[in-house]
Amino acid sequence: MIALDKRPNPSALYATLSPFIALALTLIAGVILFLAIGKSPAAALYAYFIEPLTEGWSLHELAVKATPLILIGAGLCIAFLSGNWNIGAEGQLVMGAIAGALVPVLMPEFRNILTLPLMLCLGMLGGALWASVPGLLKAKFGTSEILTSLMLVYVAQLFLDWLVRGPWRDPAGYNFPQTVRFSPEATMPAIDYASGRAHWGFGIAIIVALALWYMLARTRRGFSLRVTGQSPRAARFGGFSPGRTTMFAFLLSGALAGLAGIIEVSGAIGQLRPTISPGYGFTAIIVAFLGRLNPAGAILAGLVLALSYLGGEAAQITLGVSDKIARVFQGMILFFVLGCDTLINYRIRLKGASVSGTAAVTPAATVGPEQKRDIDAAAGAVPEAGRHA
Amino acid sequence: MLSVEGLTKRFGTLVANDAVDLVITPGEIHALLGENGAGKSTFVKMLFGSLRPDAGIIRWEGQPVSIHTPAEARALGIGMVFQHFSLFEALTAGENIALAFEGGGTGHGAIGQKAREVSETYGLPIDPDALVGELSVGERQRIEIVRCLMQDPKLIILDEPTSVLTPQEAEKLFETLERLKGEGRSVLYISHRLDEVRRLCDRATVLRHGKVVTHCTPSEETASSLAAMMVGEEVEGFSRTASSNHASARAVLRLNGLSLPAASPFAVPLKNVDLTVPAGMVIGIAGVAGNGQGELFEAVSGEVLQNDAGMVAIDGTDAGQMDIEGRRALGAAFVPEERLGHGAAPAMPLTDNLFLSRHGTDSGSFTGTLGNILKGKLKTVAAHISATMDVRKGAPDPHASALSGGNLQKFLVGRELDREPLLIVVNQPTWGVDAGAAARIRGALAEVARRGGAVLAISQDLDELFEIADAIAVMHHGRMSKPIPIEDATREKIGLLMGGADPDHTELDEVQI
Structure with missing residues (x-):
């Protein structure tokens, strides 16, 4: 049997290096993968990771794809750090896009300088409302937010599907399942029309991520989030209500996912379609972890994951491999980051066959505090075990 | 029966046990005395096979032995009753005892029978059918002791056994220990209650900072002379x-x-x-x-x-x-029982932990207009508290978990008193x-x-x-x-x-x- 023992003093150096080690391991695994399917690893990795960075238009694409990843990833950092496992950002993105699109779809005549700001606000509101459902369920009833937030993703996606095929379908759209195209006033302006598609949403994402970093590191609100995630009981002793923290984390991360959604449709797509995201809400989970749950780190991590999307498209064209390869790389990154973090905090020990006769029975000692916190997080609010167990 | 020579254990740069010597003879109640952090637990864990010594020899009945697991320790005849019990609250006393013997080939009935015999012989009444969750701490301790005695140990290690007992329950425990002693069994008794040790123990080994300060006969010492040996200075009453x-x-x-x-x-x-x-x-x-x-x-x-x-x-x-x-x-101000995880967040520095309980009452002094934390002010006040309460720490602003229990508690009490509540x-x-x-x-x-x-x-x-x-x-x-x-x-x-x-x-x- 394999057991994980908590290390008394996890190395701070390795904790910092962990995302880089994970990226290196991902590349190595990538080499093996390409060898296995008979492609030249050098050419493949070049096409995947370098080529997209060599041309101006593809740098624009990188910014377009990084925008939602950074916005959502930075919000998820806040949620995860405070022990709130919001897995449903994809659904909150969709609901934010729908709420923001209320203006251009239902009030196409409302076209002035306030159009876009109103859409962005509605987008945040939509994402926050959708996230408030798992937040409330957790705060009031101790429901596992992992399940509820995830399940609401599919509800949101099907709702969007129904809207664009039904009531919101563009009557002049040749029966395609999509809404009217947004007016110029309802479109996120591009940074530089001449060179590519990148829009000011990227700037918003950077500013939001830096603001969240400041809040988390330097303010009382940020302190309450950190201490709640690290030590819930101490947080309660400090007067920070766990329910309020949960609500704040869900509302904030949901609002940012919603903002990412409306920015994506108003900046990159220009209308609502049945599918508006290639899974940004899920990929942002990887962004948050690769960025060390630090909103500023999420900027870099967002760019890396955006590259994995671009590389996937490039590999499809240059190498003729499936674009699912992007998913494989994203999965490997998350796997290796979490693997590195686990090995930094825990030591693997092989246990021999169970000790016969008088094996020590230590119910309290088998679950370390870290694991316990994870289990608590996974299982919702589990009442604290008796201290004298 | 047991002799230990030069037992040493290092954790990084900290020498938790530095060449500890100790001899326990059959039928002796031997006290292990020391302040918190003096190395008592480390020593006992090495005897019981939970920790591996870096140097030194453990001799059991004259033979050098190396003890790798608690199971090996039990097989030699060393039993241990921990300070924090390892019992399942949702199971009965009998089931908890039987669990420890699972796989030994004995049926439940036989174990129950033996448990009853042991508990009667040593005056440790237990009800095998009672749910552990409903028992008092003293009763739980009896289950642990019975479970330990059923393995017929020659040496019984007790870690702070009376810290959870009423004076009357403690008296009963002492009677049991005297009976065990009478049978020629030895007891290693870990405590910081000096009166108890003076009354009960034949000899004592005093540890300080991982080293043996002295071996002595407690009955010939006074409580304050024992305390002085433990602390290294006269404790000001x-x-x-x-x-x-x-x-x-x-x-x-x-x-x-x-x-x-x-x-x-x-x-x-x-x-x-x-x-x-x-x-x-x-x-x-x-x-x-x-x-x-x-x-x-x-x-x-x-x-x-x-x-x-x-x-x-x-x-x-x-x-x-x-x-x-x-x-x-x-x-009002509050200092909870658990320092780490309740009174303080372990992985946060002292300044953050100062902020933890003072952010509301001292909002004007510790936060700016944006709710931004004023680290400089926190540092000044944390330093003041550390000086007032004599908090000894290795770095200017260490994590709460890096402080010893006593120093952290001084800080947590000082944190509240600094407000003059x-x-x-x-x-x-x-x-x-x-x-x-x-x-x-x-x-x-x-x-x-x-x-x-x-x-x-x-x-x-x-x-x-x-x-x-x-x-x-x-x-x-x-x-x-x-x-x-x-x-x-x-x-x-x-x-x-x-x-x-x-x-x-x-x-x-x-x-x-």
Whole structure:
């Protein structure tokens, strides 16, 4: 049997290096993968990771794809750090896009300088409302937010599907399942029309991520989030209500996912379609972890994951491999980051066959505090075990 | 029987055990004395196979042995009763005992039979069918001891066994130990209760900073000479000053019929607790662990709210519906039992932990207009607290978990006292704290009362309560006795109440404060 023992003093150096080690391991695994399917690893990795960075238009694409990843990833950092496992950002993105699109779809005549700001606000509101459902369920009833937030993703996606095929379908759209195209006033302006598609949403994402970093590191609100995630009981002793923290984390991360959604449709797509995201809400989970749950780190991590999307498209064209390869790389990154973090905090020990006769029975000692916190997080609010167990 | 030579264990740069020598002869009760962090636990873990020594020899009955696992230790004949029990609360006593023998080929019936024999032989009554979750701590300890004795050990290691017992229960334990000694079994007895050690133990080994200070015969020493060996300096006894006249003092904390249902199957419900803590006084709450003290603390602190606002009044204001911040704003301060994870966040620096309980009461001084934390101010105040309370630390602003228990507790008490609170409620103020730090903390608490503040001190340590309290009330099964003025309190009276004597049907009833 394999057991994980908590290390008394996890190395701070390795904790910092962990995302880089994970990226290196991902590349190595990538080499093996390409060898296995008979492609030249050098050419493949070049096409995947370098080529997209060599041309101006593809740098624009990188910014377009990084925008939602950074916005959502930075919000998820806040949620995860405070022990709130919001897995449903994809659904909150969709609901934010729908709420923001209320203006251009239902009030196409409302076209002035306030159009876009109103859409962005509605987008945040939509994402926050959708996230408030798992937040409330957790705060009031101790429901596992992992399940509820995830399940609401599919509800949101099907709702969007129904809207664009039904009531919101563009009557002049040749029966395609999509809404009217947004007016110029309802479109996120591009940074530089001449060179590519990148829009000011990227700037918003950077500013939001830096603001969240400041809040988390330097303010009382940020302190309450950190201490709640690290030590819930101490947080309660400090007067920070766990329910309020949960609500704040869900509302904030949901609002940012919603903002990412409306920015994506108003900046990159220009209308609502049945599918508006290639899974940004899920990929942002990887962004948050690769960025060390630090909103500023999420900027870099967002760019890396955006590259994995671009590389996937490039590999499809240059190498003729499936674009699912992007998913494989994203999965490997998350796997290796979490693997590195686990090995930094825990030591693997092989246990021999169970000790016969008088094996020590230590119910309290088998679950370390870290694991316990994870289990608590996974299982919702589990009442604290008796201290004298 | 057992001899240890030069046993050494290092954790990084820290030498937890430095060439420790010790000899235990058959039929001897040997005390292992030392402050918190002196290396007692490390030593015992090496004997019991939970830790591997870096150097040194363990000889068992003359033969050098290396003990890799607790199972090997048991096979040699070494048994251990831990301070924190390893029992499943949802199983019965008998099932818990049988679990330890699972796979040994003996059936449940045989084990039950043997358990009964052992418990009768040694005067350790247990009910095999009782759910452990419903048993007192003393009863749980008996299960652990019976389980240990069923393996017929030649050496029994007991880690702080009396810290959870009433004086009467402790007496019974001593009788059992004497009987074991009479059979030629040896006992390694870990304690910091010096009176106990002097009475019970034949010889003692004193550890300080991982080294053996001396081997001595406790009965020839005084409690203060033993304490001096442990601490390395004469411990300045805390001296009580006559309590001020408190007849007319206003009630700073008043509990009016405080009741609280149990939050979980193994929690203790509070039943109609009445108590008044007047200004200028220290009220002590005695009781065996697990009789509702933790629940009382959380109810008074506001971590758990009351149904009726009048159940808890702080300085005349009904506070039962206020959260902990609201109660702090009324002038109350709190120090919980668990330092790491409750009173402090382990992985956060001291400045953050200062902010933890002071962000509301000192909002103007620690946060700017944007809610931004003023680190510089926190550092200044943290340094001031560290200096006032003599907090010894390796770095200017270390993580809470990097401090020893005593130093962290000094910081946590100092954190609250620095506010000059009207009321301080503290649970187990010196639990697991070395003698020097304990004296300092007790002095600081008494100082609050002298300045006119009120102190509610919940403690399992009767010596401590007799030292600092002006009156002692006792909790048992979630009920609270009337406070007994210290002049009338005796260990016997308090002990009886701790054991569950009905306070309403004893002469104690007439004692009024």
